[in-house]
Amino acid sequence: MGTEEATFVDWIVGDGDPVSVGDPIYSVETEKVETEVEAAASGVLRHGDVEADETYPVGTEVGWIETS
Incomplete structure (x- = not known):
């Protein structure tokens, strides 16, 4: 179970x-661990519509990276 x-x-x-x-x-942060998520591409980071200390389903888009 994930x-x-x-x-x-x-x-x-x-x-x-x-x-x-x-x-x-x-x-x-999950019930077991806090971790940092790394950029999967190089570019300019754009924040999505998420709030600190709020819980979201895994897979929710929190932002994106604009590449050139």
Whole structure:
């Protein structure tokens, strides 16, 4: 049985800031662990409509990376 939801802790990188592959961009927390999520691409980070300390289903889009 996998995790079905996680709490969005906070952004590490600001909206509109450049990121590179592997940069930590935000952190999430489950019942067992808090972890940082890394950028999967290089570009400009855009925040989605999520709030710190709110719980969301796994797979919820929290933001995206604009690439050129």
